[in-house]
Structure formats: C-alpha cells, structure tokens
Amino acid sequence: MGTPMPETAATQLDFLESMLRIRFFEEEVGRLRAEGSIVGSVHLCNGQEAVHAGACAALDPSRDAVFPTYRGHGWTLACGVPPYALFAELLGRQTGVNGGRGGSAYLTAPEYGMYGENSIVGAGAPIAAGAALAATFDGSGRVALAAFGDGAMNQGAVHEAMNFAAVRDLPVIFLVENNHYSELTPIASMVRGDRLFARASAYGMPGGRVDGNDPAAVRDAVAQAVERARGGHGPALIEAMTQRIVGHYIGDAQHYRPPGELEAALADEPIARLLATLRETIPHAELDALSERVRAEIADASARAQADPPADPSTVLEHLYA
C-alpha cells in the first residue's frame, strides 16, 4: 500500500526518537517487573514499535481515536502520553493515567486520543467502529483506528465489526499487527492461508499488507486509509508484518519459536534497521546523543513515578455511576 517517498532526515529522526522512547520504556518496564515493582501480566511490544510510531504519524491527535490491545504501551506513548504518567499507572501509583485502575493491560488516556487498551481479544474492533459511527453524525471528521493482533482475526467480534463498518462506510481502520503468534501458538497453525489482509475483500473494503518494521511504510498505508475514511469512503484493513522480539508475557521462555527465528527477527527489528540506514548519512555522535537524551528522559520518568505514593484506596468506590 502507498508509494514510498524519500524521507527527510528530520522525519527519520522523529521516527527514531518515537521508537526509542517506546523501546527504552519497555526495557525499563521489564526491569521493574523482574524486580517486582510492577506486578501482574505485562505484555511488551519490543520489535513492534514501527507500527505505533508510523500509524500515529498519520493520525490527527486532536480528533482521531486509537483503540489498542493489552500490548498497548507503544500505542500509548506514540499517542503522546508522557512516559511518567504511564510508568505511574503500571506501578499502581495515584499519579498514573488512571490512578492505578487500568494497569498495564487495560489503561486508557482519552485526552490523548488513546481510547483504551483492551484485555479481551478483539473487543476493541466493534468499539472503534462505534467511534467511527459517531463521526458520521457529529461532523468531527474523526477516524478511528482499531489495532489488534493476528490471533484476534479469529474472534467473532472482529468479523462483526468489519462487516458492520463496511456496510455503513464507517471511517475506521482495522490494523492487524501480525507478529506471527497468539500467545504461544503460531498464527500459521490457526488459519488456512496466512494472508490475513485478504479477508478485506470478503467484507467489501480495501485491504493490504505493509512492512510493519518500517515506520514510513506504516505511516503511508495508514495515511491512505485515513484519507479514504475521512472522505466518507469507508473502512480499510491493513496487515502490518512484524515480530515481537520478546515473549508474549514477561517470563515467557518462547520454547515454541523455531531455532534461529528470534535471531533473524533481532537482525531485522525496526530500530536496528533504521539506525543502520541513518548511520550512512548522519554523524554517529548525533544519533548517540539522541539515544542518550531519550534514555535519560525514560530514566527520569521512571524514577519520578516510583517516588509517587500508591493509589489511594479511599477513592476505590468512586466513578461507578453518574
């Protein structure tokens, strides 16, 4: 999808910064989880950062709406949520984006256009279609983007959402982050034919596959779908091919991955790949400085969040009803 165009150095550096922010954030989360400061299920997105950085670059944060999954830290950061508020949420602090109510796998930041992770596989797709439905009545020009995994393509809610969106020409983008696995099971063993995007034609909407480790390619594919959707021409399905270079959850030994697969994924992961390109034209010291700046930003955000008080139990009954 989309014709690649030459990227300016500034854009490339923006992508690099956005992806590094996510990567360093996830690495710090991994550390905090391992030492027990963060508890419970945590799903890291290392290796998939180009999807989040690329897609969000094609969206209008003032009006568009993103609906990611439990693997949503990257989306949340790419939507502009400060790392500090996200750390605080994962750490169960009062200062977290949801005051600790959401946690790693179910947090929401509507003020940034991030309308909620979902820990029920596929459940975000119909809700995104609903956000798009509202746009057809409110004149906002909003486009909704539902992001979910390859495995979610087998969930009934996703099928229903796609047909519903197609038949009503809803301005919604279904973005599959195909990382080849659902938990410990390869998608190849759960579908006949691995071209997930090809299902789009059955619903009567455009579908295509994009290199999910190339932020510019993702941005272009999403931009094209956004333009179509905003123009009233309905939804699209984009399959972004990527790899997670970490386990499904922290502690996942990944025995299910064939030998060599992870090594190949690491060689092709989006940050290493972009850095290799940029090193041809940009002084290494400049790239290192960028990296160090983002690393320091993350370290500072983590330290500040850790120093905050835990969520306040006296507030636990608030906000259940109007």
Place this chain on the structure above:
Amino acid sequence: MPETRDLSYAEAVNAALARALDERPETLLFGEDVALPGGVFGVTKGLRRRFGERVFDTPISESAIIGGAVGAAMFGRRPIVEIMWADFFLVALDQVVNQAANVRYVSRGAVTAPITIRTQQGSAPGACAQHSQSLEAVFAHVPGLRVAMPATHQDAYDLLLAAVWCDDPVIVIENRTLYHTGRRPVGVNGGIQPAEGALIRRPGADVTLLTWGAMLHAALEAAELAAGRGIDAEVIDARWIRPLDLDTVLASVERTGRLVVAHEAHTTGGVGGEVLAAVAESGVRLRSAPLRVGAPPVRMPAAPALARAVVPNALTIADALIRSAAGGSVGAAAEGAADVPRR
C-alpha cells in the same frame, strides 16, 4: 488402582484430564494453547503427546470452542474444553446459556450436551478489570448447568472427573493462584464422585462459615483468627455452586445458629445472597443476623493498593465471624455492611 501421589493443584488437574482421556475414548480436549504449548499455566502439559489428535489447539474463538463442544457432545463425543479466563466466557455466553443448557430439556432427553468447560478466575496482584472477575453467580443462575469450584488439590482432581463423567454441561472454575502452590498427597484412580456435595472442612460449634474456591483458604485462616477470640467456626466448602448442597449448610446452621457466607465475587446478586435467602426460607432459628462477605459493587482495579481494598481476605472474614458471634442487628446484614473496604 487407587493410589496416592504428590501433586500440585495444576498437576492434579492434569492427572484428572489424563485419566479421563485414557478411560473415556469419547473425550476430546481443546482450547487456546492447551495442546502443543501445554496451556498458559502449564496445566495440560504432555497430554497432546500422550493422546494425539484428541487434544488440540484452537483459534481464539470462544464461541466456536463452546459451540463446537456442544455440537460434538450431541453426537457422542465428551468434550473437555478450556476457557483460559472466566472473563472470556462472556464473549461466548450464548453457547453456554442459550445453547448448552437447553439441549437436554427441550429435546426431552433425546439429545444431551455432556461437556466440561474448565476455566479459572479471580483476582491476583496486578490483574486488570477484565482478568479478575469472579463470575460463578452468572453460571449458577442458569438451570441446566452445573458449576464446580475446587478449592483443594484433591478436589481439583475429583471435581473435574465428576464433571467429565456427568451427563450435564458442567463448568469447573479453578483458580490460577492455586495452580502452583506446592505438592500435596492426592488420592488418584479412586471412584468417580457424584457431581454435587459440600464438605465440612473444619468442624465448629459457634458460627457456620460457608465458602468456596480459593476463598476457602482465607476462610480457614479466618477461623483460626476467630478461634483466638474464643469463637469456634465451622467451615463448609460448598465445592459445587450448582447444585448447591443446602442440606449440609442448613444442618450446620441448625447447630450453630449463626451464618457467614464468604466469597470473592460481588455480594450484590451473588450466591451468598441465595444462601441467605434459602436459610431464611427454611425457618431455621438464627441467633444473630446472617452476614455476607464479598467484593463491594465496584469494578476491579489493577493497582494492588486498590484491589486489596475490595477483595475479601482472612481479616475481613474474621471480622464478620466476630460480629456474627457477638450478635449483630438485622440491619447490619443489609447490603454493604460486610462490604465496606477495609485497610
């Protein structure tokens, strides 16, 4: 041959599954990640290798898993399926409530749906609102279903086999916080038990404390705390939520004259309320107001500091035992009295 083996709760489930697959060739085992990966909690490890194609992985399609089990059961198979988290049942509830529960009744027994659905539920530190609910009351409300909640290693084995042997649709609700809590002696290869029946886990004279699932362990701890105050609680493990063994509960309450029901689920609309109603209807004379201990009416927050304030524990249960033994006005039993978040 009956024998005793040292098993974890997870291994006890595994042993029961292996026995069912071994002794009943019509059984099938399927669900997400259950076969080649051996389950996300390692519960079904080794079964694929041992039983081949009767054990298989499915897409993330809960309606197809449960509906597929119903259909296969109508044609002579005896499927055992896994719904990884009770919360995920909700995307496939139609197949449970409108479908599985109706098969026998409407056909007047011409076709049946002997399926076993294993799941696990409950809160654990850091779990989000969509991964921590206790939903037994949802299933217990539905005639035609049976609901088991094994609290011990032995029951993890026995209740599951009872479920598989039973000709009704049975939901077995395990608890992930129990899976890997160490090994205990578990009697295996004994007789298959009926799919019903509560057990007195701790005899006592002063207060009847009914509970089930993982909350049993908090209840036993609470009974010890209360014993330190001179209160002798009788702890009953319901084991089966539907059918609920009210005979055992009523017989106990007749002796103690006091009742506390403790569960992790919300009190409002919960099974505890059903028990209190049954006790009231029975006309048993109570010496103090019956109490419920459960989660207050609120969604489940992820932060441990918040979750601790809503999930019942040994202290909140012990507090109820003490109030029950001290008397307590009928008003105090109204909704919320045992609900107030503590700590």
